[in-house]
Every structure is written in C-alpha cells, then in structure tokens.
Amino acid sequence: MAVSVVALARSRNLFAVVVLGGVYSFLMATVLVALDAVDVAMTEASVGAGMSTILLLAALHLCKGEEAKPVRRPWTSLAVAVTTGATLVYGTLGLPGFSDPGAPIHTHVVPRYLNDVVKETGVPNAVTAVLASYRGYDTLGETTVVFTAGAGVIALLRRRRRDAKQEASQ
Amino acid sequence: MRHDLILRVMAKILIPFILLFALYVQFHGDYGPGGGFQAGVIIAAAIIFHGIIYGLESTRKVVPSWLVETMLAIGVLIYAGTGLAGILLGGNYLDYFVLDRNPVHGQERGIFWVEIGVAVTVSGVMLKIFYMFGGRGQEPE
Amino acid sequence: MRAFSHFSYFVTVFLMIAGLFIVIARGNLIKKLVGLGIFQTSVYLLYIVPGKLIGGTAPIIDPAFKLYSNPLPHVLILTAIVVGVATLALGLALVVRIREAYGTIEEDDILARDEATPGAPGE
Secondary structure (H helix, E strand, C coil), rough: CHHHHHHHHCCHHHHHHHHHHHHHHHHHHHHHHHCHHHHHHHHHHHHHHHHHHHHHHHHHHHCCCCCCCCCCHHHHHHHHHHHHHHHHHHHCCCCCCCCCCHHHHCCCCHHHHHHHHHHHHHHCHHHHHHHHHCCHHHHHHHHHHHHHHHHHHHHHHHHHHHHHHHHHHH | CCCCCHHHHHHHHHHHHHHHHHHHHHHHHCCCCCHHHHHHHHHHHHHHHHHHHCCHHHHHHHHHHHHHHHHHHHHHHHHHHHHHHHHHHCCCCCCCHHHHHCCHHHHHHHHHHHHHHHHHHHHHHHHHHHCCCCCCCHCCE | CHHHHCHHHHHHHHHHHHHHHHHHHHHHHHHHHHHHHHHHHHHHHHHHHCCCCCCECCCCCCCCCCECCCCHHHHHHHHHHHHHHHHHHHHHHHHHHHHHHHCCCCCCHHHHHHCCCCCCCCC
C-alpha cells in the first residue's frame, strides 16, 4: 500500500492517479479482511474502489483530463508533513499495543453488545445490530448526510441543464 | 461501447446477477456481512454498468430521473417513518420494541425497514450523481 | 518490543502524512481530492486496528466461536466511509464547476487568474 501511495504522489497522469487510488482501496479492503472487519471491508471495496473510481473518472472526463501538474519545490510541505508525522508517532506511543485485550476499547460497552445482541435483537451480525438498533440515530444522521450530498450535487450541477433545454427548445 | 458485441452480451447476462447479489447482501445483512449501504452501492453499480455499456439515454429510459430523485427522498422518509411508528405505537422515537408483540421480533422488523430505507437512499444518491456527471458532459462546451 | 507492537500505528501515520503531503504540496484539484481520500482511509485503519484480537473472528455471533473482534469501530467506520464518498462527490461537483468557470483545475492558475482580474470570475 505504501508503494501505491508513493506512486500516486509522484504520478503526473491523472488517469493513472485515479487507477492507483482504486488499487489502494482494494488493498485497504484486503487489509481490513485480515483485521476481521468484514462489513467494513465490503463497504470499502464497493464504495472506495468502485464508487469513488467511477465518480473520479466521470469528473476527469468532464474536466477533459488535464495532465500537466507542475512540480514546485515541495520541501516546505515535505517538512511540514514529516513534522506532523513525527508528532503523531510520538503520540501513538502512548496508545495500547496491537491486540491488547485489556484496552479500554474492549471493556466499556462492547461486552454488553456482544453478549446480549442475539438475546435482545435476534440478529447475529453484531455490526448490523449496533448500526441499526443500538446506534440507530447515528445511521439516521448518516442517511441524511448522504441525501444532502445528493441534493447538493443536484443544486450545483443542475442549472446548465435547464439552460441547455431552453436553448434546445428555441 | 455500443457496438462492442461481447461487452453488450456480457452486460445483459451479468446485470441481473449483480442485482440479485445486491438483494442477497441487503436481506442477509443480519446473518453475514452486508446491510443497507453495501446493497445500495451494488445496485447503483449495476445500473451504472448498464449506463456505461448502453449509453446514458437508454439507461434514463429504464430508470428515469424522476424515479431516482424520488428514491433519494423516500429512503430517508422510510427511516424517519420507522422512528415515527415507534412513537405512534407507544414507545420513544426509533424504539423498535413496540413494533410487535414480541419485542425481539419488533427489533428484527425495525432493523429490516431501516436497512431498506438506507439502501434506497444510498442507491438513489449514487445513481443521481452519476446521471448528473454523465448528463453534463454531453453539452457542447 | 515497543516498536513491534506499535507497528500498525507507524503504518497508519505514514499513510496519513502521505495523504496530507498530497493535499498540501500538489496543485491539481483532483489529485488533492484523491489525497484527501487516502488520509481518510488511514484514519479508518487507526480506528479498526485496536479492535482486532488475535485469535478472534468477525463480529458475527455464532455458537462455534468465543472471541470476537470489537464491532464498535466497525460501525463508526462504516458511517465514515459513506460520508467520505458523499463529500468526495460534492468536491468533484465543485471541481467541475470551477473548471467551467476558470477553464483550469490547477491551483496556481486559479489563484493567478483571481489576482489578475479583480471581481467575479467570468462564466
């Protein structure tokens, strides 16, 4: 994944950038399956590698595929990024290690979810049960966000179509 | 793309299976990985596939614009309506326990409707965005 | 030993700064959006990795398994992925409009054109 990201950063051809983004999304979905996150992997594969690539290609077609991407001297940005990275690494040293059963993430509310989910909801998939029932408000908000994004795209891109229709009818 | 025979035939064979798989992912989301979001995106992907192979105009005939826009809104309304049904039947908003005499069945019913609402909205939005992007490129600039 | 158990965090931070670098240092708007997507996926890793227990399995309750991965970050990240694609779609719609208004999607050209012609950009 690191290789694909570096290639993406250095590439000039925008089509290659989009395809590398799709490759990166698929690799991320594979890593997620290895981490036992099957729902998330399915969503990342379909949304990240499928939908994002389609949208980027559609936008690229509309922008007529400008390829030149002049490289200024990126040393300041590189320094900023590396400093941020070093600070983040220093911060993560205090976090619990990999696969630590005593970490706080495993001890507060999750044992109740895992133990009671079949008794209370009758749905074996804990992720779906938590998403739709225990945390149903969040999913309502998310559906509204998706709807708003669709409405926003309609609002941004609709006006020209009406003008074109007026021109066609004259 | 319209003249490429292999692509057209394969698309005709594959699209029903993709839609069937999307329905499987949606309804089997309780027992395996899946659920509303994934199913919505797969439905949209199937119809976008049809649009890429056969052209946007013929896809617009199959799934017209007004249907897609209606799907956008109806999904959110189904979700909110399930919440309101909780209130009307005596519980709190988005309370699934009161939807059926047996509270566990009520939860299953609530989750079922909520996931359908999510899938409808997600597929509608993805399709609408694709229609918008695709429809804009056909104007003379 | 510390470094070994925290290796996943190093990978996450590397992806995060790669995404950040693409957003800051590259001028093309579409490339910036892809870099933003890379940044977002690194955050997904950041949330899901601590939930994994070695020897556990996917959080689908079954009598045959005893140890499960933590389902809570999965739920949060599912929402985050879908919201991420929604913002990507809106961003791309904005890029298309910018392209129609300015004729280019390079950040330097857009800034130069804004400074050259004070007032609203031509449509």
